[in-house]
Amino acid sequence: MAVAKEDIYPKKLLEYMEGFMVSKTLFVACELGLFDHLHASQRPLTAEEVAQELGMSTDGTERLLSACAGLQLLITHSDEKGQVVYSNTEMSTTFLTKSSPRSLYHSIEYNSNTIYLCWCYLADAIREGRNQYEKAFGISSKDLFQALYRSEEELVKFMQLMNSIWNVCGRDVITAFNLSEFRSICDLGGCSGALAQQCVSIYPTCKVTIFDLPRVVRVCRDHFLPEENQRILFHEGDFFKDALPEADLYILARILHDWTDERCLELLNKVYQACRPGGGVLVIESLLYEDNSGPLSAQLYTLNMLVQTEGRERKVSEYTHLLNTAGFWDTHTQLTGTHYHSILARK
Structure with a gap:
């Protein structure tokens, strides 16, 4: 008898268990002004640039930016120097920046x-x-x-x-x-x-x-x-x-x-x-x-x-x-x- 993959790997349960991590990542990104800063910059930024301009550690900032990209709150691509740069998604600009009339x-x-x-x-x-x-x-x-x-x-x-x-x-x-x-x-x-x-x-x-x-x-x-x-x-x-x-x-x-x-x-x-x-x-x-x-x-x-x-x-x-x-x-x-x-x- 075939065993469903969900029976041997509880993917949904793990997502539920770690759901608070998703919430807190969103909360902290907003609290630190991440989306506002990327919107104001009018160009994609590297983790080092964001860290310097917001007064945060480069390592911590890179991890936060990467997690936000994984949550589809940020867009990533490589610039002409091969560095990873970050920018807001349309959803983040509309709902996560303070200046937006529809801000959450x-x-x-x-x-x-x-x-x-x-x-x-x-x-x-x-x-x-x-x-x-x-x-x-x-x-x-x-x-x-x-x-x-x-x-x-x-x-x-x-x-x-x-x-x-x-x-x-x-x-x-x-x-x-x-x-x-x-x-x-x-x-x-x-x-x-x-x-x-x-x-x-x-x-x-x-x-x-x-x-x-x-x-x-x-x-x-x-x-x-x-x-x-x-x-x-x-x-x-x-x-x-x-x-x-x-x-x-x-x-x-x-x-x-x-x-x-x-x-x-x-x-x-x-x-x-x-x-x-x-x-x-x-x-x-x-x-x-x-x-x-x-x-x-x-x-x-x-x-x-x-x-x-x-x-x-x-x-x-x-x-x-x-x-x-x-x-x-x-x-x-x-x-x-x-x-x-x-x-x-x-x-």
Whole structure:
């Protein structure tokens, strides 16, 4: 009986076991400014040139550049002197340089400096069934967002994370449904305002109110939306404690996955009461398959929700149940081809 090669050489298991090496290589390359420097140089560089210009060891730099080439983040070829030179791929220039409008740099930075540390305590999170901020950072997570926003620097980093995600995926989730009928939109937990900007850009007749905590609104105005936009408004408050502004459509983008079912229903009930008749709610989340078989991205995200929050990723049926219980009906889901999808329900 023939033996499959996978049975005698566990290639996939080895890839999984060493997966953290891939992540950390990407994290460090971004942290050291590798892709920004290669982009700014406007010509391929040798490892020695990169090392000298960034103040790093030639040996370490060569190893890092080679690994990035193996990950298809860099292109290599030989110059006229026969030296190996390196340049960015188109993907790296688009998503890994700070100056790119679609940069994931800040998302990578947050994964490296915050999420990576929480995942060191994944086993504890699974045993205890709760997030691990106290072990990772020595702070109480009794108030989830006090832990997430534990300093001004950490708040800005979190907002940069969300900004980078919606700069890449925002248009897809906002255009999954035609939202042109909704003139007044309230983005609950609107954070950096990236989705609000997508809305007013795509739908010229709408106005968007960003509803978020006072300190988040202040940072948004100072760092992310400094210019006056007559169609983007701000409303300071805590959506669990304070009254919500009346609107035709409420956006809940990566909000419900932070919370338990009970807290989700509490929020959705408030949204239903505030929503104008005929209006609706747009839920934007990563979605699990109904049979628990995938997708892997959502399965990993739900583990991340365990180590970082009170919530979890859910299936379409679970979000539909929450929405229907709160009074919403006519629920439809659109998959976008990205990690995040859109669910629209009506009042």
